[in-house]
Amino acid sequence: MRALPAELKESNLVIFAALAANLGIAVAKFVAAAITGSSSMLTEGVHSLVDSGNQVLLLYGKHRSDRPPDAAHPFGYARELYFWSFVVAILIFAVGAGVSVYEGWQHIREPEPLRSPLANYLVLAIAFALEGTSWFLALRAFNAVRGDQGWWQAIRISKDPAGFIVLFEDSAALAGLVIAGAGVWASHAFEDPRIDGVASIAIGAILGVVAVLLARESKGLLIGERADPGVIARVRALVDAEPRITAVNHVRTIHTGPTSIFVAISADFDDAMTMGEGEALIERMEAHLKAQEPMLSSIYIRPERREDAVVTALGG
Template sequence: MAAGSKKVIIAALAGNGLIAITKFIAASITGSSAMLSEGIHSLVDTGNQGLLLYGLKRSSKPADETHPFGYGSELYFWAFVVAILIFAVGSGVSIYEGVQKVLHPHPISDPTIAYGVLALAIVFESVAWWIAYKEFNRRRGDLTIMQAVRRSKDPAVFTVLFEDTAAMLGLIVAGLGIAGAQFFALPWLDGAASILIGLILAATAALLAYETKGLLIGESADPEVISDIRKLVDDVPHVEQVNEMRSMHLGANEVLLALSLDFQDDLTPGTVEQTITALELSIKKQHPHVSRIFIEAQSKEQHEQVITHDAERLEAPQ
């Protein structure tokens, strides 16, 4: 999964870097606010892909004394930073530039150059978008796009996909704004296009921030994984019932699982230990990404007593 994510990010990084250079050159020649906004957009995207690569590298660090559960959440943090940068820099600057152009309109000097750059940018963006979409589509299976995004625990791929989608929309809007300014002799349309590009980026940033926030504060494993683990536990002959099962993604490919199990009362300590070991190995064999498993032997009554104690402690005045 990490290899696929890295390929998607590198493809987007290379494409956006080349596009940003051509857009800034075109903006300096034509004086188009929409083109300048697009240049800023591509520059922000390039930096964002660099941050995602950094997040991938950091998330692969092994666990140590200060981070006993590893660094998997680093990717979630940097993906959230990316969302903030898209909103603060990409959207903010684009809207500001657009407002300035609407208030102080001036004609575009050579729109032909702008059209050529936009066409070239669409080619680059299409390639990067297609690579991201293929990887995303491979993972989502029968789910809809939004269902796959909500269930995904790897923000790298859907972040790049959303960025590239916003970039494609931005290119179309920039082209329409420049064409409108040229053919209708209304220079302020170029500024209006820049504002619309900023709004597209703001919407993209809000969606990314919402999705990565959930990962950052901790999301459970996929419901299908939880259901499968419950079946494995139910098949263990010495377990009376599952008192509680909790899971949390520590990273894209790392899940923490905590189980409270009610074992038969007549078992010896050695049998309980063997059962726990066998169950843990069985879970890890079927779900290798469940890397941390903690199993607690506790009767149903004892578990309910602890739950009641915790609830009373939370309700007590601080």
């Protein structure tokens, strides 16, 4: 029997850690922005506040997705997490990136007098430490399931968006802190407060790119993605190993949630089998498949002659 992916066991811890870090950082950034008048620091405060809201939405989505199946939703509510993940991506783009670019443009048009940057530097240092801790936890959880796969490949095949969303958010936050610090320093070094506004726009651009990437991945999960090819291959092999199955026509899967898969199997049964024998064989195969692949929440096995399955497939 195969265990469920390790990323699903740690994703809640990662989200709570990110939420705690972002709430504390947001307060500190807003206080520093009020003291120093820094546009990039205000932008970073909004960024942390948006990230905090996003983590709350992810926790809410995970809670809603745990509801059991009912008459209206016979396959359960697990895919609701994918909906809230898509909402998070939209919020990052609309609120995080939008406010950052707007605030930066306003600061360029109407620059404020420079003030002491000491408060900004202190807050940025504290924020970097807290954000770095959250990023490390997210990275550790992601690497636990990434194995020897490339980063982008692991993200593309992941069916739990909570893990990689937090990793993306924290990575963007760290990059934003570096840009904000550089903007504050350059503004004072060159005595030009407009540079701080340019830094805000750069932070908004990073958030926009992250939002587009997250929306793309969340959209694929929301529409419906197949199971890992390895799972499909093992299901095919298990069915094909049955002596009275003459051919496996196709194995079609779709993730109904991070830990649940619906599988439809078309197989050619031995023509000499009676209906009762076929029913018993199907029940035995379903039990065996669920024992070997715990994520198979729903299994549909259809007896179908090989030649008929080919015609059906060609006909769409």
